[in-house]
Amino acid sequence: MGLGNGDQILGRTRLQGALYDRGEGPRGHSGDVRHHSRDDLRHCVLSRPVSPSKMLTRVATPVLAVAVMASAPVVGHWQQPRFSSADTALRVRRWLDPASGQFHGPSAIVVSGTRIKHIVPLADFDQRSTKALIDLGAATVLPGLIDAHVHLTIGGTSRANAAAILRAGFTTVADLGATSDAVIRLRDAIASGDAEGPRILAAGLWVGTKNGICEFGGIGVDGGPKQFRARVRENVASGADLTKVCVSGWTRDAFAHPDAYEISDAALAAVVDESRRRGHVVLAHAISLGSVQAALRAGVDGLAHAAYLDAATATVLRDKGVFLVPTLASLLRGTQGRAGVALQESVAEAHRAGVRLIFGTDGGVLPHGENAVEFAALIEAGVPAIDAIRAATVDAADALGLATEIGTIDIGKTADLIAVDGDPLHDPTALSRVTFVMQSGHVARHERSAASARRPTIVRGRARSPNAPWCAIHGLAEAALPSNRVPRTFPRAVR
Numbered sequence: 001m002g003l004g005n006g007d008q009i010l011g012r013t014r015l016q017g018a019l020y021d022r023g024e025g026p027r028g029h030s031g032d033v034r035h036h037s038r039d040d041l042r043h044c045v046l047s048r049p050v051s052p053s054k055m056l057t058r059v060a061t062p063v064l065a066v067a068v069m070a071s072a073p074v075v076g077h078w079q080q081p082r083f084s085s086a087d088t089a090l091r092v093r094r095w096l097d098p099a100s101g102q103f104h105g106p107s108a109i110v111v112s113g114t115r116i117k118h119i120v121p122l123a124d125f126d127q128r129s130t131k132a133l134i135d136l137g138a139a140t141v142l143p144g145l146i147d148a149h150v151h152l153t154i155g156g157t158s159r160a161n162a163a164a165i166l167r168a169g170f171t172t173v174a175d176l177g178a179t180s181d182a183v184i185r186l187r188d189a190i191a192s193g194d195a196e197g198p199r200i201l202a203a204g205l206w207v208g209t210k211n212g213i214c215e216f217g218g219i220g221v222d223g224g225p226k227q228f229r230a231r232v233r234e235n236v237a238s239g240a241d242l243t244k245v246c247v248s249g250w251t252r253d254a255f256a257h258p259d260a261y262e263i264s265d266a267a268l269a270a271v272v273d274e275s276r277r278r279g280h281v282v283l284a285h286a287i288s289l290g291s292v293q294a295a296l297r298a299g300v301d302g303l304a305h306a307a308y309l310d311a312a313t314a315t316v317l318r319d320k321g322v323f324l325v326p327t328l329a330s331l332l333r334g335t336q337g338r339a340g341v342a343l344q345e346s347v348a349e350a351h352r353a354g355v356r357l358i359f360g361t362d363g364g365v366l367p368h369g370e371n372a373v374e375f376a377a378l379i380e381a382g383v384p385a386i387d388a389i390r391a392a393t394v395d396a397a398d399a400l401g402l403a404t405e406i407g408t409i410d411i412g413k414t415a416d417l418i419a420v421d422g423d424p425l426h427d428p429t430a431l432s433r434v435t436f437v438m439q440s441g442h443v444a445r446h447e448r449s450a451a452s453a454r455r456p457t458i459v460r461g462r463a464r465s466p467n468a469p470w471c472a473i474h475g476l477a478e479a480a481l482p483s484n485r486v487p488r489t490f491p492r493a494v495r
Contacts, residue, residue: 089130095141144171144416146396154364162197164369169418169434176244177206204235208246225270232274243275248291255339261291314353325360328377348382359392
């Protein structure tokens with residue numbers, strides 16, 4: 001699905017450094033030195049001496065570049081890249097390849113613009129080859145996580161929800177339904193650098209029957225196949241990326257009435273067919289056994305929730321390549337007793353049968369920013385930790401058509417990288433302790449973990465002060481800065 005452009009994913013681009021333009025950086029850090037004390041800034045100087053006139057040039061030139069590029073042509077809903085960053089190296093003690101399930105030892109991951117340029121054993125890495133160095137200490141590095149089922153307009157403001165998700169280490173999400181085009185507009189704002197949040201694939205309006213399970217604010221579809229096709233076309237015209245169709249009720253009804261579902265077979269087939277014509281992946285809210293079987297007959301790509309499956313239906317899911325997004329943590333909050341146990345057993349049955357599990361939380365029902373609790377829910381249901389991580393990385397990228405761009409740490413792929421405090425293969429709660437987030441080469445979060453704080457770390461060959469993370473992020477080296485030479489604004493180090 002990649003466009004072959006080093007700064008695009010499905011045509012989406014990100015304005016690197018935009019948060020720093022607005023004086024926003026990782027928590028506790030700002031792009032404008034006026035937010036830092038003079039004592040903080042005395043630990044940092046530019047990587048090489050710069051005269052006041054050159055300082056002005058270095059600050060003004062990116063502004064001029066943005067002004068020149070502001071008229072760049074638009075590809076679909078997406079903007080062309082405005083500028084690229086200088087090379088930035090991440091010094092990591094270990095990083096996880098989810099495809100193989102293996103850790104790699106001390107390395108330097110070099111990022112240029114929005115892409116991973118090199119992965120070098122640390123012993124072979126020349127620090128002088130990069131403009132900025134970020135030392136991640138003892139943290140474990142993984143690909144940016146993917147949540148394939150959220151609702152950004154539920155549970156707070158969409159912008160606040162998006163920012164919370166990104167800080168939690170989820171650099172890509174699929175929003176599976178809203179009552180307006182608000183998520184599509186947020187997606188475009190994030191892509192252009194006007195908002196902070198994960199890369200978004202948006203389904204647009206829910207597609208479900210009038211007065212059915214996805215009837216919100218009068219948006220249910222009143223009619224048959226013709227009207228359901230019209231809803232898909234409406235979403236496509238608004239800029240939607242995929243389709244979510246509502247087939248069954250929730251867990252209580254699905255468990256009590258396994259054959260029941262609410263959309264006609266003809267309408268469901270029309271939704272899938274129209275979506276296929278538009279190149280959309282189709283996910284179905286189908287929890288009852290009968291609704292899953294109807295979704296399979298219609299040819300959907302995935303199920304948006306865990307469902308009550310028997311062994312035969314799980315085998316059909318596997319054979320047809322239909323994926324399953326369990327959202328167990330949110331479902332189990334409202335599903336107790338035999339219905340809850342049966343849902344966990346169904347996920348375990350699907351995994352044993354070889355059904356591809358894709359990570360999703362139903363974020364909004366589950367609080368945004370708490371996405372990682374789903375890992376523990378999957379593991380409790382019998383899914384091995386590495387498979388749960390694959391569900392949120394390499395497998396999710398493949399299911400959403402982004403496998404050539406994200407999901408693994410590989411040269412040439414988009415620089416979506418996170419760091420967590422601990423070993424996620426042995427402690428799933430480590431995935432809730434995110435200390436670093438990079439999305440498309442842009443640093444969205446950076447704080448030192450407890451583990452890395454216990455040992456000295458080095459930036460450009462010298463011991464770091466407590467202020468060094470801020471220095472490293474901004475491409476600065478440590479030294480005493482004379483009090484009469486504190487510039488008002490530093491240039492961006494990550495663009």
